[in-house]
Amino acid sequence: MHSFGYRANSLLTFAVTILAVMCAMASFSDNLNTPSPSSQVEVLSINWFQRQPNGNDEVSMTLNISANLQSMFTWNTKQVFVFLAAEYATPKNSLNQVSLWDGIIPSKEHAKFWIHTTNKYRFTDQVSHFWKLIFTTTSSNQCQIFDLVAIVGKQSPGKRIQLDIALACHAQDWKDVC
Amino acid sequence: MGLIGESMDSIKTLQIRSTLSQAATLGMIVASALMIWKGLICITGSSSPVVVVLSGSMEPGFKRGDILFLRMTKDPIRTGEIVVFNVDGKDIPIVHRVIEVHERQDNGEVDVLTKGDHNPKDDRFLYPYGQLWLQRHHIMGRAVGFLPYVGWVTIIMTEKPIVKYILIGVMALLFITSKE
Numbered sequence: 001m002h003s004f005g006y007r008a009n010s011l012l013t014f015a016v017t018i019l020a021v022m023c024a025m026a027s028f029s030d031n032l033n034t035p036s037p038s039s040q041v042e043v044l045s046i047n048w049f050q051r052q053p054n055g056n057d058e059v060s061m062t063l064n065i066s067a068n069l070q071s072m073f074t075w076n077t078k079q080v081f082v083f084l085a086a087e088y089a090t091p092k093n094s095l096n097q098v099s100l101w102d103g104i105i106p107s108k109e110h111a112k113f114w115i116h117t118t119n120k121y122r123f124t125d126q127v128s129h130f131w132k133l134i135f136t137t138t139s140s141n142q143c144q145i146f147d148l149v150a151i152v153g154k155q156s157p158g159k160r161i162q163l164d165i166a167l168a169c170h171a172q173d174w175k176d177v178c
Numbered sequence: 179m180g181l182i183g184e185s186m187d188s189i190k191t192l193q194i195r196s197t198l199s200q201a202a203t204l205g206m207i208v209a210s211a212l213m214i215w216k217g218l219i220c221i222t223g224s225s226s227p228v229v230v231v232l233s234g235s236m237e238p239g240f241k242r243g244d245i246l247f248l249r250m251t252k253d254p255i256r257t258g259e260i261v262v263f264n265v266d267g268k269d270i271p272i273v274h275r276v277i278e279v280h281e282r283q284d285n286g287e288v289d290v291l292t293k294g295d296h297n298p299k300d301d302r303f304l305y306p307y308g309q310l311w312l313q314r315h316h317i318m319g320r321a322v323g324f325l326p327y328v329g330w331v332t333i334i335m336t337e338k339p340i341v342k343y344i345l346i347g348v349m350a351l352l353f354i355t356s357k358e
Contacts, residue, residue: 079239081275081295085257092283097257099277104295106238121277121300 026075033074039067041084047118058124065101066114073108080105086123098123200353224250224319229262229271230329235294236260236273240321243330246273248319255279255288255314260321263292266306271318274301280311288314 047060065084072080083102087095100119105111218227231244239260240246248262255261257279262271277300278291289311293300302310335342 081239081258083258083277093280094283094286095254095279095281097279099257102277102295104238 030074030077033071036071039065039069041065052124058122060118060123061100062116062118063101064114064116067112069105069111070108073111080111204353222247222249222319224248224262226262226271226318229273229318230332231273232270232333233294235296236275237296239295240273240324241326243327243333245325245329246321247323247325249322250317250319254281255290255317261290261292262318262321263312263316264318265304265316266309272301272304273321290314290317 041063047062052058063084067082069080069082081102081104083099085097085099087097099121100123101117102120103115105113219225221227227248229246229248231240231242231246234242246262255276257276259276260273261276262273264271272292274292274294274297276290277293278289280289282288290313291300291302291311305312335345
């Protein structure tokens with residue numbers, strides 16, 4: 001009853017139980033945090049637009065992405081994986097989501113950022129559709145600003161926060177930059 | 179002589195009884211472990227509800243040796259989700275993130291492309307030759323929870339099977355010599 005083995009066993013059980021309770025509390029405390037992330041994406045230019053040998057259209061664009069995701073970090077947050085996806089519909093597919101850029105934010109200090117980049121991954125569709133989306137809009141000699149809003153995924157088991165995402169074309173007169 | 183014979187008989191029957199009851203207990207433990215495993219498969223909807231992360235391709239999020247809990251629902255697969263899939267013909271579960279989704283208009287089936295966070299390129303080099311996309315039936319589940327480091331036990335036992343044999347041998351020895 002008072003042997004070393006018995007005492008070690010009960011100590012270990014107690015320790016594991018406490019650990020489990022603490023993990024559960026940490027997970028639960030995540031619900032108390034209401035994140036309010038903000039982000040903005042601008043497509044500065046369409047660099048090129050070509051047809052690949054396999055018949056798919058490919059677009060390359062330069063983007064400005066800025067975001068403030070600091071409110072998403074709690075003490076239970078391990079990392080925030082942020083990615084930019086273009087979401088659109090085509091005649092063949094009711095929904096397409098293509099990831100253009102992603103990054104990992106390991107800590108709160110890095111969560112406020114601004115980056116100027118071309119799309120990290122090639123933006124192609126399964127078949128050649130893009131000329132309908134883009135070609136007709138750029139051919140009118142106006143720079144179109146596509147509002148691509150970031151999807152943000154949170155890296156903690158099972159929890160995701162999603163912002164609205166849209167690929168929208170706004171026809172605007174571009175005054176200076178173009 | 180008769181007395182010795184009698185006591186020998188009684189000792190033998192005692193030992194047989196205790197051995198049988200030990201075997202029955204062992205059988206109960208194995209059976210209940212199997213029941214729990216099959217029950218988990220039913221509840222989570224995934225054919226493999228717990229997987230071990232085998233490579234460092236999802237660092238820093240998931241490291242080699244982490245255990246992942248999976249769940250498969252009928253919800254549509256969308257970019258950003260972490261999924262576990264098997265390529266045709268291989269039994270190794272791969273844990274990566276979905277980066278492209280194309281959902282067809284007519285039948286609702288999806289073509290999915292995945293990539294490990296730490297990998298520079300997408301997973302097309304992992305898919306069999308000629309296969310460009312994953313379909314829903316390749317995907318075993320989404321990651322909904324994780325435990326760090328616990329998976330190292332499985333990794334060591336798979337990669338160095340001698341450890342497995344030693345462990346089983348020690349357990350069998352302890353079992354036989356225990357007085358209960």
